Amino acid sequence: MVAYIYATERLRNQPTFMKRDIFQAIADPTRRAILVLIATQALTPNALADQFDITRQAVSKHIKILNECELLKQEKVGREIYYELKIDKMKEVDQWLEQFRKIWENRFDQLDDLLTKLKSENDES
Amino acid sequence: MVAYIYATERLRNQPTFMKRDIFQAIADPTRRAILVLIATQALTPNALADQFDITRQAVSKHIKILNECELLKQEKVGREIYYELKIDKMKEVDQWLEQFRKIWENRFDQLDDLLTKLKSENDES
């Protein structure tokens, strides 16, 4: 049973108490848009809600989810709360992707070798 | 209304008829494990189901979802169907990540510059 791949992935990416992981966080298009918006600047829930056709409360729920995934920094200024992306957390996705990147880069090299070989054979004739 | 960021992302990543996108596909841990398993070798639904504590039909539903995202190649051999990952499709996630990678690489460079500056100031004294 090589279900351990599955098991270890779970364990590696999320402590037992944490229900959500970053992959669930980025599954929703609204949340992806939020992440882009707060990647370079801190924004309040109201400012974010202005960008979408949903209520502030709905945005608040998205923020809560992102927070549970430890994707956010927050700073309280008066009664406003500014949220900003913890950019380093996004590297987790990058790391997961690494195993696939290895494969496609490897295949690209193989294709490259093949083309070089074909070219040299052609030059000889 | 800068909700166009949101809108264009949807449009870019998925034709109007397609409900799912790759981000939804990788949101589920079982599906992520399946993708890893079929990244380097084609496998049948039954072979995949052996790796998990769920029924073959459940795996089949995951395969269906991955298929809708155009993540799979399939080859029928007799009554068996072998599924393999279309690795290129994974590049879509990589592309989306690119905008964040730019940010963290930029910040790393800034940190690097700062350290270099501090070091040279130290050398002068």
Added chain:
DNA sequence: ATTTTGAGAAACCAAATGGTTGCGTATATT
């Protein structure tokens, strides 16, 4: 001191998700 504003929490709802069992069909095996 009163009113307005920003934000989280709770209750609620329809739709989607991830699983199950059961069935039909095509291909192999005997």
Added chain:
DNA sequence: AATATACGCAACCATTTGGTTTCTCAAAAT
């Protein structure tokens, strides 16, 4: 020809999700 196997599809079910409205509380503004 009869049986067994691999698969997809449909119906069903409990839980989760993404949204809403309503409420409460703290901080600003009047």
